[in-house]
Amino acid sequence: MTGVVFLVLLFAGVPISLVLCLSAVWYIQASGNTVLYSSFAQQLFAGVESYGLLAIPLFMLTGELMNEGGLTQRLIQAARVFVGGFRGGLAYINLLANMFMAAIIGSAASQIAVMSRAMVPAMEEEGYRREFAAATTAAGGLLSPIIPPSMLFVIYGVLAQIPIGDMFMAGILPGLLLSASFFVIVALVGLREQFPKGEWMSPGVALAAIRDCLPAALIPLAIVGGILLGIATPTESAAVASLVAFVIGRFVYGELKITRLGALFVRTAANSSLVIFLIASANVFGWVIIYEAIPQKLAAQITTLTSDPFVFLLIVNLALFLIGMVIDGIAAVILVVPILLPIAQTHYAIDPFQFGVIVCLNLVLGLLTPPVGAGLYIASAMSGAKPMAIFRALYPFLAAVAAVLLLLSWAPSISTVLIR
Structure with a gap:
């Protein structure tokens, strides 16, 4: 009955x-074990009583400071230096800039919004179809869940109780692989549609663009380098990155205005509080999952179908894709990891880092697939293109993601080689 209440509230x-909290309340009331109400608040608090979760508002703050401080535009100009002269150069610039931003923002939805405002008008002005420009930008947002730092990786690391720094490292090679596949897609589509040929910058302009970008490049170095070298935890790296973003935007580029900090902090607090409360709610809902022994029951069903880890991951990929179509990626991670991860580890000996990369990449696809497709609507609102037109232009990119997911499921070493 609790499941029925959950689905009714979800589709309403x-x-x-609130769906998670209300479902837990319904379960407590229906079971008659009302003594659990006395510890309801403690369970909510326990869900967020993790040092690692502090990285989420700090990464959000870093992204906001970068946008306000002019760092984003300088990263885009630096990308133009390396790929701007190729046919379809602006599409490559879009993807390369998305790689830079993925190493800073960590949120696919935020990245799609930021990059759509910056790139779609520029691509359309140079002759690209608006829907393709929006689709390329939206596809670039898929890099954020696996190129560190990733908000989903932070949440997954907390849920799986594994080092978040190692989880970040597990995403490096898959992120580069996915980026390479997107570049191939742009090249193939460019040959078919005869994209406009780009222009290489003159040496002087190129050097100036790289020089202007160097301060902004300190931020991904501060985040990833601090973690890889063992100097700082992900949370400490996020704090350093936000400080560096403030100093560069305010004192180096001079574009960050003190008067705009208040609104910036409010946006960061509002957005991060939504995520944190969602995690707290999921911890309460975890009562139901544990008490009903849902992982054990589901494991009994799946293990009768296959004993092959690869086949199990194929089943999981299909299930996650369907879940991601109707539930937000963060919420889906919080819901499915406590159920599926014990099955993957106990019955199939699947590495938790490999599983985390697959889960996070798969679930964020829901941002770009109907019927929910929040990323589609964000890209549509920012670009003016119709959501379904963007979705049709996304087909090649989604096929590339599916191929990468198959490869990650078949070859665990791609996710684990840097941490073993």
Whole structure:
């Protein structure tokens, strides 16, 4: 009955955090074990009582500071230096800039919004179809869940109780692989549609663009380098990155205005509080999952179908894709990891880092697939292109993601080689 209540509330459009809390309340009331109400608040707090989760608002703050401080535009100009002269150069610039931003923002939805405003008008002005420009930008947002730092990786690391720094390292090679596949897609589509040929910058302009970008490049170095070298934890790296973004935007580029900091902090607090409350709600809902022994029951069903880890991951990929179509990626990670990860580890000996990369990449696809497709609507709102037109232009990119997911499922070493 609790499952029915959950589905009714979900499809009624109730926010997922409230769906989780109300479903747990219904279960407690229906089971008659009302003594659990006395520890309801403690369970909510316990869900967010993790040092690693502090990285989420700090990464969000870093992204906001970069946008306000002019760092984003300088990263885009630096990308133009390396790929701007190829046919379809602006599409390559879009993807390369998305790689830079993925190493800073960590949120696919935020990245799609930021990059759509910056890149779609520029691509359309140079002769690209608006829907393709929006699709390329939206596809670039898929890099954020696996190129560190990733908000989903932080949440997954907390849920799986594994080092978040190692989880970040597990995403490096898959992120580069996915980026390479997107570059191939742009090249193939460019040959078919005869994209406009780009122009290489003159040496002087190129050097100036790289020089202007160097301060902004300190941020991904501060985040990833601090973690890889063992100097700082992900949370400490996020704090350093936000400080560096403030100093560069305010004192180096001079574009960050003190008067705009208040609104910036409010946006960061509002956005991060939504995520944090969702995690707290999921911890309460975890009562139901554990008490009903859902992982054990599901494991009994799946293990009768296959004993092959690869086949199991194929089943999981299909299930996650369907889940991601109707539930937000963060909420889906919080819901499915406590159920599926014990099965993957106990019955199939699947590495938790490999599983985390697959889960996070797969679930974020829901941002770009109907019927929910929040990323589609963000790209549509920022570009003016129709959501379904963007979705049709996304087909090649989604096929590339599916191929990468198959490869990650078949070859665990791609995700684990840097941490073993």
